[in-house]
Amino acid sequence: MEEGSRILVPVDGSDASDRAVEMGAYLAQQAGFALDLLFVSAFDAGTDAEDEHAWLPSWAAGSTKKKQERVLGRAQSHVPAGMTAVCHSRSGIPADEILKFAEAEQTGLIVIGGGGVSPVEGFLLGSVSQDVVNRSTTTVLVVK
Amino acid sequence: MEIKNILVPVDGSEGSDRAVAEAIALAEACDAKLNFLYVANINQLAINACLSDAILEAVNKAGNVILDRSMEMVPSGIDKEAFSETGSPAVVILDFADNHDTDLIIMGSRGLGVVKGVLLGSVSQYIVEQSKCPVLVVK
Numbered sequence: 664m665e666e667g668s669r670i671l672v673p674v675d676g677s678d679a680s681d682r683a684v685e686m687g688a689y690l691a692q693q694a695g696f697a698l699d700l701l702f703v704s705a706f707d708a709g710t711d712a713e714d715e716h717a718w719l720p721s722w723a724a725g726s727t728k729k730k731q732e733r734v735l736g737r738a739q740s741h742v743p744a745g746m747t748a749v750c751h752s753r754s755g756i757p758a759d760e761i762l763k764f765a766e767a768e769q770t771g772l773i774v775i776g777g778g779g780v781s782p783v784e785g786f787l788l789g790s791v792s793q794d795v796v797n798r799s800t801t802t803v804l805v806v807k
Numbered sequence: 808m809e810i811k812n813i814l815v816p817v818d819g820s821e822g823s824d825r826a827v828a829e830a831i832a833l834a835e836a837c838d839a840k841l842n843f844l845y846v847a848n849i850n851q852l853a854i855n856a857c858l859s860d861a862i863l864e865a866v867n868k869a870g871n872v873i874l875d876r877s878m879e880m881v882p883s884g885i886d887k888e889a890f891s892e893t894g895s896p897a898v899v900i901l902d903f904a905d906n907h908d909t910d911l912i913i914m915g916s917r918g919l920g921v922v923k924g925v926l927l928g929s930v931s932q933y934i935v936e937q938s939k940c941p942v943l944v945v946k
Contacts, residue, residue, distance in 0.1 A: 685808050686808060686941060688808075689808040689809070689810070690833070690836070690837075693836040693837050694832075694833075694836040772943075777935065792935075793935070793936070796916075796935055796944050799946060800946055801946060802829065802943065802944065802945045802946050803943070803944050803946070804911075804941055804942070804943040804944075805935050805941060805942050805943075805944070806941045807938065807939055807940065807941060
């Protein structure tokens with residue numbers, strides 16, 4: 664990590680992601696780095712059930728905006744008072760969007776929650792954290 | 808949240824040197840202690856030879872050189888300690904982390920493994936998956 668760089672914490676509303684926010688905030692505070700929180704949704708505004716122009720039924724996509732607000736709000740609540748974190752959201756494949764963001768925003772460290780999936784889920788879906796660790800050119804901290 | 812003990816497994820590879828540098832920066836920022844661990848992969852050596860004292864001594868010496876090099880990189884004022892163990896690296900590293908109050912493991916993404924093109928070495932992969940404490944993989 665270099666001076667003036669940023670710490671990126673991808674969040675998904677899980678307990679492991681809450682712990683990642685706490686760790687990211689702690690390190691940002693200790694080292695004097697800025698903190699970015701990123702939520703990646705598989706759906707974008709075009710499929711938002713709240714929007715009248717949505718082309719997907721609400722049972723399939725749900726409300727993207729509400730989920731985004733809930734997840735980012737929950738992540739924010741784990742940032743200690745007096746510290747500011749910048750919230751971002753993207754839509755697409757989580758690992759791809761996380762890596763794209765890190766590259767574009769000169770992220771010095773990605774702090775991500777891991778171990779959130781059961782062996783079956785992990786086998787079927789793969790774990791986002793594992794994918795990020797494997798493909799990232801940025802240093803990655805996996806929080807359990 | 809506090810980081811007091813950082814475990815840095817070292818094997819003398821370029822990746823492990825980068826991990827040491829990153830660990831020093833973090834230890835400085837968090838006022839943490841650095842524990843360097845070298846694991847001699849005896850299981851692998853045993854395939855080639857019955858372990859004579861001479862071989863064991865050579866292995867120990869190689870480990871000490873690597874540990875000394877890491878220790879020397881640490882500026883004064885940062886608490887540090889070197890440990891040497893034998894066995895299967897991934898298993899020994901996780902056991903060590905459990906038994907030494909480890910708050911964070913910092914390691915390179917690939918060690919001395921022979922498979923080129925693999926993005927994450929087998930030891931790092933195993934530790935990221937199995938560790939109970941946070942793991943920082945330095946790229």
